[in-house]
Amino acid sequence: MTQGKKVASPAGQYFAEVLRLLRGSAGLSQNDLGARMSYTGAAVSAVETGAKPATDEFVEAAEKALDAGGVIRAASKYLRLERYPEHFQGFVQLEQEALSVTSFCTQVIEGLFQTEDYARALLGTGFPPLEEEEVQRLTIARTERAALLERKPVCVIDVVLEEAALRRQLGGREVMKRQYEHLLACVEQPNVNVQVMPTNCGAHAGLFGPLKLIETQDSERIVYFEANGKSTLVSDPNEVGSYARRCAMISRQALRPKESQALIEQLAESDD
Structure with missing residues (x-):
């Protein structure tokens, strides 16, 4: 049986259409655009037909070659979201x-603080096991989230x-040592x-499980839960208020920042 032609995702199709329209408006062939980008015409064709996804490098090259005024970068935003598991895409945006x-x-x-080696070791523990290509894709996507720290x-x-999350050894001692050091560097940011x-x-207020609370640009608060590849977003103000109070209590019951930093330093220096 022959395999059907690969169909690009809706985000991939949208990006390809934007690229085709801008290229056409500039009066360029695929070979012409490829030459401006230092790519082959075949590489441009592969993106426009959905045969291959556009890489970050391709996006930047096309943006500059077409003097697109940010249009191509904006269209690529949705391509980046597809690097994440489907259930996580809504939250990461x-x-x-x-x-x-x-x-x-x-x-x-926390994923925002994970090093590449730690993330790869974690994602490699999935069951059923993921293909190495998928582990690499998810690892890159996870580490890219760290851009938020300096946004x-x-x-x-x-x-x-x-504390158990800190002590859980993923990837071996050297991976964990670098992870502790990276975490300590993160906490130095104001x-x-x-x-x-x-x-x-x-006993403490967090025993019912992990949670995330975000404040949007519109000052709306949203709670996110995730377990076993399933996720939930909660926006009802009454429910969110309850979870916000839980978060506040968890913070009060935890070690103070300086005490926490000292514990992480101790783990980083330990030979165990």
Whole structure:
């Protein structure tokens, strides 16, 4: 049986159409545009027909070659979203535009702070196992989220990590050591606050599971939950208010920032 022709995603089709229209308006053939971009005409054709997705490098080259005024970059925004699992795409778009992000993590270190090696080790534990190409794609997408840490205007990021998430060894000692060092570098940024919920705390307000609370550009607050590849976004003000109070209590029950930083430093220096 022969395989059917690969059909580009709606975002891929939209990007291809924008590229074709702008190229046509400029009176350029695929070969002409490719030459301006230092690509082959075949590479341009592959993107326009949906045979291959546009890379970030291709997007930037096309933007400059066509003097597109930001149109091509804007169209590529939706291509980037497709690098994430479908259930996460809605949240990541909100996250990248948020005024503030508050997060409580129970099993692993917050994705915004993950190093590439840590993210790859984590994603490689999936079951059923993912293909290496898929692990690489998801790893790149996850680490790209870190751009939020240095975005202008500034996003305020408050994270509480369960101590168990910090102590869970993913990828081996060297991977974890670099992860601790990266986390310590992140907390030096004035817009980032990280606290640790110590294991000896016993009962606390976060025992019902992880959650994320974001404040949008419109000052609306939204709560996000994720478990086993399923996700939920909550926008009802009454429900969000309840979760916001829970987040505040979790923060009060966790170690203070300086105490948390000292614990992370201790883990980074440990030989265990």
